[in-house]
Amino acid sequence: MPRSLSRFARDYLLPTGTLVAVLVLWEVAYRVFKIPRFIVPAPSAIIAETWEWRFRLVEHTWVTLYETLAGFGLSIAVGVPLAVLIVYSPVLRNALYPLIVVTQSVPKVAIAPVLLLVLGHGEASKLVVAFLVAFFPIVVDTATGLAATPEELLDLSRSYRTSQLKTFVKVRFPMALPFFFSGLKVAITLALIGAVVGEFVGSDKGLGYIILSATSYWKADLAFGAIFLLSLMAIVLFALVALVERLVCPWYAAEQQQ
């Protein structure tokens, strides 16, 4: 089937080929121009160094992953009920919404040191930074989704004298799911950034810590290895959320494809 083959080439071969070409070019440039290793290391050196450090790196990856997922989980646990409250109560909307926006206008990098002061050097402070950056898109998107139920469906439910709870479960929440998931996709990426920011500010564990300490010892190859692992983690986490979305709301994926 030449058509599906050309699609495969377009979707996979082309980007992979580009990536490989960039890496080869990088390696060649490194050797030809004799770039110092501590500034930009060659891909081969990065791979070698990463392999050398593999066991330690796995441990640190684990820490960052934990902080990210815990912060992400917390942002769902807080964000969704908050969205429900905002949508169902105009009073709470007026009371909470400005406050939520204010929390977003505070740069997280700026409050991370303060959080460290309060919560200490451990994982808790990173988790909270991750939570603080991740919960906003979840609240906003879930609230938008809950408010997006067509008026007619709500009228219909009211005319059937269906309880608010049942209407929520059978109509409003499923209706909001695609919005909720688009919030989650933004949130998971942000949570990882939050965790790394937290690690930068002060820690002795995690990939953020590795990057910071490796660069201070002029070990750019190890820093690049950690960056690569972070990117990989971001991609895998994003793909997992996208997968869950497709399993939970297949109708939406099908609509998007049309």
Added chain:
Amino acid sequence: MIRLEKVDKTYRTRRGDLVHAVADITLEVRENEFVTLVGPSGCGKSTLLKLVAGLVPASQGTIRVRDEVVRGPFPDVGFLFQHPVLLPWRTVFDNVMFSIEMLGLESRSYRARARELLSLTGLAGFDTKYPRELSGGMQQRVAICRALIHDPGLLLMDEPFGALDAMTREEMSLELLRIWEDRRKTIFFVTHSIPEAILLADRVVVMTPRPGRIARVLEIDLPRPRSVELEFDERFKAYSHAIRSDIFAPRTDREYATLA
């Protein structure tokens, strides 16, 4: 079946403006009658439907359905809106059963009826399809089934074919008539299409622009079952002309008429 007495509705928009939607509506709809409500956009037609359904309270006057004063929503009603508003995650069959679930009725005893309605509306074999796999007209047929499944005495329709193309629209109107001949119900049908209003109705209620008042109630004396050829009938043209002149009459004339 429905009796409106001096009904008046003023509501406040989200921005805080007062809107006088309908004024001094007195109207009676008989059991199993097909009444269409025609008027320009924003004449409070939809508000009137919501008032009858008990979804919004009247500012003044009383509304009775089957001699009972309407004080809130009641389930003996089927709704059809301009858009089908089906649930995209449910199959056609489960969308029809939606009414039953929301009403808290026993699903099992309505399954056969759901199938029967689907075949009545030409959707046999589509039970397991999803709304996105159907055309706009077919989706609206599913919505008709959903409105009929619990066998309500009253059907409220708010421009149900307004979003469809002209040909599908005509087809759906005739389809609705066919279903209605088959199982009679009281239908209160809002439209802004004058030919549609005449083609369907026993009586056409003509409304004036905001605040919506009843300009005229027209008894449609055309034989049933009806077909689109009726549009070339002289009586049909006369009705159409009468409605048009009511709607587009200069405002001063009308104000003079209400004063007199």
